Amino acid sequence: MNYNVSFNTDFRRNPYKGRFIVIEGMDGSGKTTQAKRLVEYLEEKKIESVYTKEPTDEITGKLIRKILSGKLALAPVAFQYLFAADRAVHQVEISSYLEKGITVVSDRYFWSSAVYGMVDRETSKENDRERILVALSILSMYHRFLLPDCTFYLKVSTQEAVRRIDKKAEELEIYEEKEKLEKIREGYEWLAKKFTKEIAIIDGEKSVEEVTHAIVASIK
Amino acid sequence: MRYHIEFDISLRKNPYKGLYIAFEGVDGSGKTTQLEIIEKFLKTKGKSVVVTSEPRKENSAVGRLIHEILQSKIKVPPQSLQYLYTAERIINHKDVVEPSLKKGKIVLSHRSLWSNVPYGLLDRGITNYDSPDTKLINVTQGLMSLYHQFIVPDMTFYLRISADTAIKRLTLMDKVKEVMYEKKEKIQRVARGYEWQLKQFPNQFVVIDGEKSEQKIATEIENKVEELLRRK
Numbered sequence: 001m002n003y004n005v006s007f008n009t010d011f012r013r014n015p016y017k018g019r020f021i022v023i024e025g026m027d028g029s030g031k032t033t034q035a036k037r038l039v040e041y042l043e044e045k046k047i048e049s050v051y052t053k054e055p056t057d058e059i060t061g062k063l064i065r066k067i068l069s070g071k072l073a074l075a076p077v078a079f080q081y082l083f084a085a086d087r088a089v090h091q092v093e094i095s096s097y098l099e100k101g102i103t104v105v106s107d108r109y110f111w112s113s114a115v116y117g118m119v120d121r122e123t124s125k126e127n128d129r130e131r132i133l134v135a136l137s138i139l140s141m142y143h144r145f146l147l148p149d150c151t152f153y154l155k156v157s158t159q160e161a162v163r164r165i166d167k168k169a170e171e172l173e174i175y176e177e178k179e180k181l182e183k184i185r186e187g188y189e190w191l192a193k194k195f196t197k198e199i200a201i202i203d204g205e206k207s208v209e210e211v212t213h214a215i216v217a218s219i220k
Numbered sequence: 221m222r223y224h225i226e227f228d229i230s231l232r233k234n235p236y237k238g239l240y241i242a243f244e245g246v247d248g249s250g251k252t253t254q255l256e257i258i259e260k261f262l263k264t265k266g267k268s269v270v271v272t273s274e275p276r277k278e279n280s281a282v283g284r285l286i287h288e289i290l291q292s293k294i295k296v297p298p299q300s301l302q303y304l305y306t307a308e309r310i311i312n313h314k315d316v317v318e319p320s321l322k323k324g325k326i327v328l329s330h331r332s333l334w335s336n337v338p339y340g341l342l343d344r345g346i347t348n349y350d351s352p353d354t355k356l357i358n359v360t361q362g363l364m365s366l367y368h369q370f371i372v373p374d375m376t377f378y379l380r381i382s383a384d385t386a387i388k389r390l391t392l393m394d395k396v397k398e399v400m401y402e403k404k405e406k407i408q409r410v411a412r413g414y415e416w417q418l419k420q421f422p423n424q425f426v427v428i429d430g431e432k433s434e435q436k437i438a439t440e441i442e443n444k445v446e447e448l449l450r451r452k
Contacts, residue, residue, distance in 0.1 A: 059294050060304075063285060072281055074307075075314050081307035082282065088300035 014146050016098035021219070022109040025154035026184045028161035029204045030211060034154065035107040037212045042103055050097055052090065053107035060086035080117050087113070091145055098146075110145055111153075111199070115187035119180060152215055153192050154204035158182045231372040231424075238321035239452060240371060241445065242332035244414065245379035246407045248386035248393075249430045250437065254379065255328050257438045258445060262326055270320040273330035275308040282308045302340055309333060313370055321371070333370050334424070338413030342406060372424065375448050377441060378414060379430035383407045 014020045023035045035051055042049040055061035055068075064082055066072045074082070087110060097104050156164075158181050192199045202214050234240050241258075243251040255271065262269050276283040286304050288294050296304075320327050381389075386407050418425055426444055428437055 058296075059285065060296060060300060063281060066281075074282070075311055078282070078307040078310040078314075081303045081310065085296070085300040085303035085307065088297045088303060091299075092297050 012146050014098060014149055016095070017101035018098035019103040019150075020094065020098055020106070020146060020148045021103065022106045022111070022148040022151040023154065023215075024108060024111045024151055024188065024199070025156065025204060026158075026161055026181055026188065028164040028181075029154040029156045030164075030208070031107050031154060033208060034152075034211055034215060035105045037208070038105050038215055041212065041216060042105075047103055048101070049103040049105060051105050051107065052093060052097075054090055054109060054112065055083070055086050056090050056093070058086065058089045060089050080113060083113050083116075087145065094146065106148070109148060109151070111151060111188075111191060114191055115184055119183045119187060147198065150219065151195075151199045152202050152218070153188055153199050154211065155188075155192075155201050156204040158185055160205055161185075232370060234321060234371045234374050236318075236321035237324035237452075239326045239375075239448060240317065240321055240329070240373045241326065241448075242329040242334065242373035242376045243379065244331060244334050244376055244425075245430060246381065246383070246386050246410050246414070248389040248407075249379035249381045250389075250434070251330055251379060253434060254377070254437060254441055255330055257434075258441055259328055261438075261442055262328075262445070268323075268325045269328060270316065270325050271328050271330070272312060272316045274312055274332055274335065275305060276312060276316075280308060280311060282311065302336075305336065305339075309370065317371065329373065332373050332376060334373075334376055334417065337417050338410045342409050342413060374452075375444065376425050377444070378418065378425045378427050379437070380411075380414075380427055381430035383411060385431055 021038065023031045023038070025031050032053070035053075039049045039051045055064040060082065063072075064079075064086055067074050067079060067082070090106075094104050094106065158178065161181055162178055192201050200218050202211060202218070204211060206214070243255050245251055259269055259271060275286040277287055278284075282304055285294075286301065286308060289296055289301055289304070317327055317329070383404050387404050418427065428440055430437065432440075
């Protein structure tokens, strides 16, 4: 039983006053540091801003963290849907800020799902990647996930990421194994090439100040 | 950034020895009752039966979360709930449905992927089933089933009842815990969603008049299942 399907899809653009900025990159790339610094910078410039993140601190985000820390096991594909469920929760929060004209800086967003989804499916085939992307774009349209006004991909080498994660010496989350990090890095590179208009690449190996500076310069 | 999308959706048939039978219908339509009757019937015939539900209430952290949300203990946006359903379905298929079918068992499922569209439509507040939104949700679900290769039940019983009957039964059962979905208007809308789906996939459903007596319905279902057993 085959059903032919044909239609056009598009991402949903931010219709609100507030600006929606996303920081992406693999673990250890400096996302959290930079997202928080950016909020501080914007606040200094009298631009009301908030820091948000995925996974959230809501019930869905908490379940994700439990799985990430290895306390609970879940099939990788199912896990991606948990992220999407959490994103739907996050979306309500984001929109409520943007509506009020507040700038939102998000530590990770749906781009992460595309990248991590590819790793989970262990796919490097162009075809499969396209399919995942299409699936995600349909889902994002279906669920009205907003496309960020700008996305910064903090590019660091796998070695640098590993070095930073080791330094933090926290419990290793399941994604933070070296080969996985390498695949995630490849995934981000692929995505950044695919969406040149949407994603700006920032050299994440520079000093904390320089990276913030590059982000700020790029926003203006 | 516009994408033109074109592809074929095909439903994945059960490739295994076992039988996959699902029960669909609005709350109060008699799914649980009929599932239990056919379970006993099959067991007396010496069949190996596995009962599951989508979502599961036990043995699944995601399933538990869904039930808590349905009982309104926790609030999340409707879309979030839809994703949780898919997550739970993936785990259920991987852990319960597929392994059981492989072993040649009969899987009886309280709800299935066919619940997705009617409830998804409800969540989006869609009432016009000819709208592009309807097509989109159908496509999305289809894509997901293609992507995840969910096995479609060999036979799905749709227990059709009126919203009035549903409300009457639910009140009698004093089981109106899942407050979210169990208001009359919502039941009507879900029922319309099911009817729309029946038209889209006529070969996938066995429609049962759920207003008949419990025994009459049970006999009807038994006959259909026996037919299916002979064919397999």
